[in-house]
Amino acid sequence: MSTMSTAAAAPAPSGRPLWRRLIGFNLLTAVILGVGGYYFGWWIGHLINGPSFEYESATDENDVALLLGYFFGVVGFLIGLGFANYPVSRLLGRPASLREKEHEGMGRYFGLCTDHKVVGIQYLVGIGVFFFVGGLNAMLIRAELLKPVPTLVGPNQYLSLVGMHGTMMMGMMTSGILGPFANYFVPLMIGARRMAFPRIEALTFWLLMAAGFILVSTIFFGGFPTGWTGYEPLNDEAVMGMDSYIVFFALVGVSMALLGLNMMATIITMRAPGLTWSRLPIFVWSVFATAVLMVLAAPMLIATLLMAALDRTINTSFFLTAGGGSSYLFENLFWFFGHPEVYILALPGFGIILELLPVFTRKPLWGYRLAISGMLGVSLLSFFVWQHHLFVSGINGDLRPFYMLSTEIISVPTGFIFLCVMGTLWKARATFSVPLLFVYAWTFNFLIGGLSGVVLSDVPTDTGLHGSFFVMAHFHYTIMGGLIFSFFAGIYYWVPKMLGLRLNETLAKWHFWLMFIFFNSTFLPLFVLGLKGMPRRVSTYEPALQGLNDWVSISAFVLGFSMLIFIFNVIYSLIFVREPAEANPWRSKSMEWHVPTPVPVNNFEQIPVFDSDPYDYGTPVPVTGGSRPATAGA
Amino acid sequence: MSAPIDEPNHTARFATLWVVVTLIAIPLVIWVIRPLLGPGTDSDQAGAVGTDFTVLAVIATPVATLVVMFLLYSMIFFRQPKGQMLEGPAVRGHARVQATWIIVTSIMVLGLAVFGTVRLESADGAGSGSGPSPLTVPRGKKLPVQVIAQQWLFTYRYPTYGGVETTELVLPANEEVEFHVTSLDVIHSFWAFKLGVKADANPGVDNVAFAKPTKLENFTVRCAELCGIWHGYMSGAGKVVTPEAFNTWIHQEQTKLAPATKVLPKYSTTYLPEPLRRGE
Numbered sequence: 048m049s050t051m052s053t054a055a056a057a058p059a060p061s062g063r064p065l066w067r068r069l070i071g072f073n074l075l076t077a078v079i080l081g082v083g084g085y086y087f088g089w090w091i092g093h094l095i096n097g098p099s100f101e102y103e104s105a106t107d108e109n110d111v112a113l114l115l116g117y118f119f120g121v122v123g124f125l126i127g128l129g130f131a132n133y134p135v136s137r138l139l140g141r142p143a144s145l146r147e148k149e150h151e152g153m154g155r156y157f158g159l160c161t162d163h164k165v166v167g168i169q170y171l172v173g174i175g176v177f178f179f180v181g182g183l184n185a186m187l188i189r190a191e192l193l194k195p196v197p198t199l200v201g202p203n204q205y206l207s208l209v210g211m212h213g214t215m216m217m218g219m220m221t222s223g224i225l226g227p228f229a230n231y232f233v234p235l236m237i238g239a240r241r242m243a244f245p246r247i248e249a250l251t252f253w254l255l256m257a258a259g260f261i262l263v264s265t266i267f268f269g270g271f272p273t274g275w276t277g278y279e280p281l282n283d284e285a286v287m288g289m290d291s292y293i294v295f296f297a298l299v300g301v302s303m304a305l306l307g308l309n310m311m312a313t314i315i316t317m318r319a320p321g322l323t324w325s326r327l328p329i330f331v332w333s334v335f336a337t338a339v340l341m342v343l344a345a346p347m348l349i350a351t352l353l354m355a356a357l358d359r360t361i362n363t364s365f366f367l368t369a370g371g372g373s374s375y376l377f378e379n380l381f382w383f384f385g386h387p388e389v390y391i392l393a394l395p396g397f398g399i400i401l402e403l404l405p406v407f408t409r410k411p412l413w414g415y416r417l418a419i420s421g422m423l424g425v426s427l428l429s430f431f432v433w434q435h436h437l438f439v440s441g442i443n444g445d446l447r448p449f450y451m452l453s454t455e456i457i458s459v460p461t462g463f464i465f466l467c468v469m470g471t472l473w474k475a476r477a478t479f480s481v482p483l484l485f486v487y488a489w490t491f492n493f494l495i496g497g498l499s500g501v502v503l504s505d506v507p508t509d510t511g512l513h514g515s516f517f518v519m520a521h522f523h524y525t526i527m528g529g530l531i532f533s534f535f536a537g538i539y540y541w542v543p544k545m546l547g548l549r550l551n552e553t554l555a556k557w558h559f560w561l562m563f564i565f566f567n568s569t570f571l572p573l574f575v576l577g578l579k580g581m582p583r584r585v586s587t588y589e590p591a592l593q594g595l596n597d598w599v600s601i602s603a604f605v606l607g608f609s610m611l612i613f614i615f616n617v618i619y620s621l622i623f624v625r626e627p628a629e630a631n632p633w634r635s636k637s638m639e640w641h642v643p644t645p646v647p648v649n650n651f652e653q654i655p656v657f658d659s660d661p662y663d664y665g666t667p668v669p670v671t672g673g674s675r676p677a678t679a680g681a
Numbered sequence: 682m683s684a685p686i687d688e689p690n691h692t693a694r695f696a697t698l699w700v701v702v703t704l705i706a707i708p709l710v711i712w713v714i715r716p717l718l719g720p721g722t723d724s725d726q727a728g729a730v731g732t733d734f735t736v737l738a739v740i741a742t743p744v745a746t747l748v749v750m751f752l753l754y755s756m757i758f759f760r761q762p763k764g765q766m767l768e769g770p771a772v773r774g775h776a777r778v779q780a781t782w783i784i785v786t787s788i789m790v791l792g793l794a795v796f797g798t799v800r801l802e803s804a805d806g807a808g809s810g811s812g813p814s815p816l817t818v819p820r821g822k823k824l825p826v827q828v829i830a831q832q833w834l835f836t837y838r839y840p841t842y843g844g845v846e847t848t849e850l851v852l853p854a855n856e857e858v859e860f861h862v863t864s865l866d867v868i869h870s871f872w873a874f875k876l877g878v879k880a881d882a883n884p885g886v887d888n889v890a891f892a893k894p895t896k897l898e899n900f901t902v903r904c905a906e907l908c909g910i911w912h913g914y915m916s917g918a919g920k921v922v923t924p925e926a927f928n929t930w931i932h933q934e935q936t937k938l939a940p941a942t943k944v945l946p947k948y949s950t951t952y953l954p955e956p957l958r959r960g961e
Contacts, residue, residue, distance in 0.1 A: 202910040274907050280884065281867040281909055368885035369953065374868055375883065409761070410769035417779055439870065440881040441862070441888030444811035447801060452794040462786045465748060466779065472755040474691065476769045479760070487752055494748045498741045505797040507733045510726075510809035510879050514870055514905035578718040580874035582905050585913030634766075665771030 074157045077127030081257070084123025088115035096360075108287050110360045113268065117294040121257045128159045128253055133246060146245070159253070161245035164646055167231025168545060169252050171538075174219055174226055177259045179610075181215035184208050186607050189600040195590045205586040207270025207288065211262065214275040214292060216526070218299040219259060221341075221388065223530060224395035225306055226252065228537050229334045231545060233310065235639035235646065236328045238319025238655045243312035251306040258298035265291035274584055276385070279366035279377035283358050290359070293352045300349040300384075303391070307341030310334055321657035328637060328661050329418055333398020336422040337391055340429065344387035351380040375442045382433035390429040392526050396493075396533030397422060397464050400486050403540055404471045406635045407483040411662040413470030414463070421463030428457045438509050447506050454504035461497055465490070480633070481555040485536035488563045492528025496521060499574065517577025520570045528566060535562075535613075543628030546621060547644040554616040561609035568602035637661040695754050703746045710738050723900070723921075725893040726808030727877030733800055740789065807891040810862060810871075810880025813950070819891050823859040826852070827948070830862070830869035830882035833911040835902055844948035845935050850902060850919035852894050853927035862888040863951050870906035873919060881906060887950035894921040 069075055092112025125131070129147065136143035147161045155165050156172075187208050191199045200208065234242060242248045265271055269286035277296070282289055314335050318327070327335075355377070357363040364370025366377045397418075405412045412418065431453045438447055468490050477483060499521040503509050512518060535558075542550055572595050581588050588596065620626070631640040638661060642650060715735050722728040761767060800806045804819035827838040829846075838846045850873075852858055862871045864882035872879045873892070880890040904915035922930065935942075946952060 202913060206907070206910055206912070272907070272909050272912075276907075278868055278907070281907070284867065284909070368883075373885075375886075378868075408759070408769055409767065411771055411773045413772065414774045414779060417774070437881075439810040439879045439890075440868075441810040441812040441883065441886055444814075445816045447811075448794070448798040451797045451801070452791075455790045455794050455797075459783070459786050459790055462782065466782045469748070469751050469755075470772075470774070470778070472751070472759060474688075474770055474772075475755065475759040476761045476767045477755065477759050479756075487756070490748065490752060494745060498745060501741060501793065502734070502737050505733060505737060505793065506801045506809055507730050507797065507806040508737060510806075511730045511734075511874070511877060513879055514872070575718060580872075580903075582872070582903055584907045587913045662773075663771075665768045667771045 072127065072129030072132060072159070073154075074128070077124045077158075080127035081120045081124035085116040085120030087123075088112070088117070088119035091115050091119075110287060110290050110356075113287050113290045114294065114356060114360060117261055117290070121254075121261075121294075121298065124257050125250070125253060130159060130246070130250060130253075147249070159246075159249050161241070161249055162648060163230050163234050163242050163245065163248060164545075166248050166252055167227050170222065170226030170230060170255075171545070173252065173256050173259070174223055177215055177219045178223070179614075180259075180263065181212050181219070182607060182610060184212035184215065186604065188212060189603040191586050192588075192596050193600045195588050195593050195596070197586050200586075202586060203270060203272070206272040206274070206584065207266065209584050210271050210274050210292065211265065214262060214295065215259070217275050217388065217392075218262070218296055219255065220526075220530060221299065221303050221391050222251070222255060222306060223392070223534055224399065224537065225310065225334060225337060225341075226255070228330075228399070228541060229310060229395070232541065232639050233313060233331055233334055234317070235642060235650060236331055236637060236661075237314065237317060237322055238638060238651065238657065239313065239317040240650045240654075242309055243317060244309045247305050247309050251302045251309070254298050254302040254305075258295045258302065261291050261298070262295035265295075276381060277352075277355070277377075278381075279355065279358070279374050280368070282355055282377070283367060290356070293356050293359075297349050297352045300345040300352070303341045304345040304349075307338035307345070310338035311342065314338070319654050319657055323657075325416075326657055326660040328402060329412060329415065330395075330398040330402035332419050333394050333401075333422050336426040337394045340387045340391050340394070340426050343430070344384045344391065347380060348384040348388075351377065351384065354380075375437075375440070378437055378440065378442070379433070382436045383430075385436070386433040387426075387429045389522070389525070390425055392530045393493075394422060394426065396489065396529045397425075399533040399537045399540075400489050401464070401467060401471075402637070403482050403486055403536055404468060405662045405664055406540075406633050406637070407480060407486070408471055408475030408477045408664075410471055410475050410665045412467065412660075413473070414467040415660065415662070417463045418467040421460040421467070424460030424463070425457060428453060428460065432457060435504055435509075438506050439513050451504055451506055455501065458497060458501060465494070480539075481552065481559055482536045482540040482633075484556070484559045484563075485532050485539065488559070488566075489529060489532040489536065492524050492532060492566070495571075496524030496528055499524065512577055514582055515577035516573045516581045516583060519583050520573035520577060523570050523573070528570070532563075532566075535559075540633065541639075543632050544639060544644060544646075547628055548621050549626045549628045549632075550620045551616050551624070554612060554619070558609050558612045558616065561605060561612065565602045565606040565609060569599055569606050572599050572602075635661075636663055691754075691758065695751070698754065699743075699747055699750050702750055703743045706742050706746055707739055710742050711735060714738075723894060723896045723898060724808075724876040724878075725805055725895060726891065727875065728895075729800065729803075729805035730808065730877045733797075733806075736796065737793070740793065804891070808877040808879065810888040810890045813887045813889060815889050815891075819857050819893070821857055823857045823891070824853065825859045825861060826850070827950075828860055828862040828871045828880075828882065829865060829952070830871060830904070830908075831865040832867065832909050833904070833915040835869075835871065835904075835915070835917045838948060839931060840948045842931050843935055843942060844945065845931070845938050845942050846945055847934055847938070848917070850917065851927060851930055852919070852921050853924040854894055854897055854921050856924060857891060857893045860890045860892065861950055862890065865952055867908050868906050869904045869908045869915070872903045872905040873900055874903065875900040879905060885951050885953055897921050897923065 089112045092109055092115040096109055096111040133143045147159045156169060191205055265288040268288040270288040271285050271292045273281050277292055314331060354365040358365055364372040366372045366374055401412060401418055432450060434450045435454045503512060503521060539555055576592060576595055581592055802817045804817060807819055825840050829836045836846050836848055837850050838844055862880040862882045864884045869882040871882055876892045876894055878890050878892045880888045899920045902917040902919050904912055
């Protein structure tokens with residue numbers, strides 16, 4: 048098996064001198080046009096919202112200028128990358144290139160590339176970087192909470208840290224699994240040569256990167272005090288850093304909607320012959336369910352943030368009581384997006400877990416149809432539960448039993464996933480490789496997350512817990528314990544395919560055990576803190592709670608250290624040792640393992656024909672149908 | 682699921698293990714873990730929430746033990762033998778197990794929802810903010826107290842005592858209190874942890890919650906909704922006193938604060954805020 052270096056070396060780079068190659072549509076041009084666009088928008092903003100028109104004359108702030116700056120900055124960035132080339136060529140009647148940079152060596156990773164495998168790697172690295180930034184914020188938050196009174200940062204910086212951590216994780220990680228793994232593997236799993244809309248696929252990635260930088264830029268404009276929920280009217284009152292939050296989340300929304308649309312179109316229209324819906328890998332099913340949620344929920348977010356931006360700039364009053372608006376409106380609109388969003392984070396994790404289990408247990412997936420109905424059930428129900436975030440808000444007090452019921456019902460389809468996990472493990476021949484360890488950890492974490500969610504869905508008990516650390520512990524168990532653990536399961540499982548290289552297994556096991564033990568050691572005590580009445584998002588607390596808080600902080604630091612082991616492993620194994628991976632180290636029967644490594648640009652020489660699902664493991668005991676799976680066409 | 686003859690009867694073994702562990706765990710949850718946590722019994726509402734908590738924890742225990750014991754059991758007994766590459770049984774499902782699971786979980790969930798609804802609509806569960814006109818209201822005489830939240834403090838008005846406004850929340854013991862929670866600027870949340878009361882304070886909204894404090898004590902009021910940079914410092918003192926002491930106190934306050942009360946806006950369930958501009 049060849050490695051990535053041969054893939055990078057194979058296509059001959061153009062013989063032009065370096066300075067000639069720097070001119071053109073690439074990342075450098077994009078950054079220059081992005082910065083230029085930003086200052087252009089800033090200038091226009093000051094022109095139209097100058098001293099004579101200044102709405103907020105009491106301060107030197109100009110939200111119009113900042114919003115326009117971000118807008119033109121993003122547009123310039125995308126034009127610089129070359130996203131306008133195709134439509135402009137078509138408009139001018141010139142021949143347009145359908146594909147971008149698919150043969151260009153390492154350079155294709157740093158620009159607009161329409162190869163879904165390149166986009167997958169781009170996502171993996173890009174999201175990894177922002178995940179690291181979000182994680183550093185968490186470390187700072189926990190360092191501050193070592194003492195019951197503020198020591199490290201002021202209240203404003205503290206809230207900005209909390210907001211950046213939450214928004215970064217909730218925003219960037221929506222594509223945490225769909226970005227890297229679905230982009231890379233869905234076409235391979237369904238026997239397609241590309242995504243339905245390759246250029247839009249690249250656009251989703253670069254939009255997300257622009258968004259990430261915009262969110263980080265909030266520190267230059269005073270940060271934002273609202274946390275990731277951005278509640279009005281505090282949102283309207285906040286300084287210019289709030290605009291970074293608005294633009295960040297709106298861009299994430301656009302990226303999410305486009306990503307979902309692309310996935311849906313690909314999965315519906317580009318399956319290879321024989322790959323019926325009932326043979327589709329369960330991971331592809333989970334991607335499909337997530338994509339539906341993305342397409343339906345993200346536009347709501349974009350619209351809400353647009354309304355918030357109008358309130359902040361041209362003095363509309365959607366959310367301001369004084370002008371006839373309502374703060375409830377924002378809460379409703381936000382959570383109508385926000386609750387499906389939580390399942391956008393969780394669902395792809397279900398898919399990875401169920402996809403990996405058969406491979407490591409050498410058994411077919413138990414209850415394939417039950418698992419699908421579980422996922423579709425969760426995604427459907429997730430649109431009917433949003434007011435459980437508003438149980439004590441006083442809105443629709445009489446509707447609370449309905450939202451309590453719908454929220455509790457959602458644990459039935461979630462329970463299907465657990466039954467499928469347990470059914471597949473029953474009498475298995477499990478090999479405890481690192482990915483399977485993460486699957487086990489996921490099952491435990493999501494169990495705790497799910498059960499604590501039932502406590503929160505009950506209105507009387509939620510009265511005591513709403514807005515406390517209990518809630519915080521609950522969603523960290525579902526999102527970090529669910530999404531991030533399945534994300535790492537995916538990394539350890541698929542990196543041998545994506546890069547053709549092995550990750551060191553001893554370091555991987557150290558990473559796993561430290562992460563699992565200290566994840567629980569960090570977040571289990573938070574349930575107790577919440578039950579003892581500690582609210583979220585505060586940097587001061589009762590001195591009596593310091594012991595537990597210190598325990599949590601120190602555990603969090605070790606949890607952070609376990610991530611450093613992972614990063615060290617990546618650098619050590621992928622840059623220094625570079626041990627080639629076997630072609631199919633896990634003896635998987637799924638299609639992605641039956642194409643050569645590195646995967647050719649066109650994936651398949653011949654489109655494969657499927658005649659079963661990829662879970663044809665095990666010795667047939669009684670009567671079982673199903674023939675051998677199709678091996679790769681290549 | 683037919684097993685080879687030499688394999689132990691996993692189903693029976695695991696079922697026994699699960700039942701035993703659950704039977705051990707449930708008393709532990711009720712009598713050891715539960716009393717360590719939670720708001721206690723300092724008001725009718727806090728006591729009711731505590732009971733609900735115990736019920737939910739007991740229902741969750743068998744589910745938790747089922748999955749956890751299953752994971753441990755499978756880790757021990759369903760391993761690939763060392764150095765071998767055996768395949769597991771090619772079983773793709775089991776209709777009866779699946780149907781049972783769906784029925785049992787659905788019944789549990791519906792039961793939970795019914796339980797939650799009954800508890801919510803009984804007067805005991807009225808500690809949560811229920812909007813301007815709650816469906817169920819505790820019976821008997823009630824003392825109305827308005828909670829006014831603003832950045833970053835709580836003040837309290839007693840409409841039945843001439844609309845006097847105080848900075849300390851003083852409540853008579855064993856009397857039903859009707860909180861009317863509202864805000865003058867952003868969203869806050871009125872949280873009297875020990876009393877089991879939590880109600881969001883929204884600008885222009887009258888959010889009603891009830892509590893009947895039963896114990897003479899001091900308690901803390903905190904804000905439970907992020908409301909700006911001093912959110913972490915937005916707390917106030919409260920105390921529960923005997924009805925006689927309350928009467929004495931409120932009449933003293935009325936006299937002492939009469940000049941201030943005169944210039945306050947007339948008591949109203951909401952106070953529409955002035956349009957806010959940044960920097961003001």
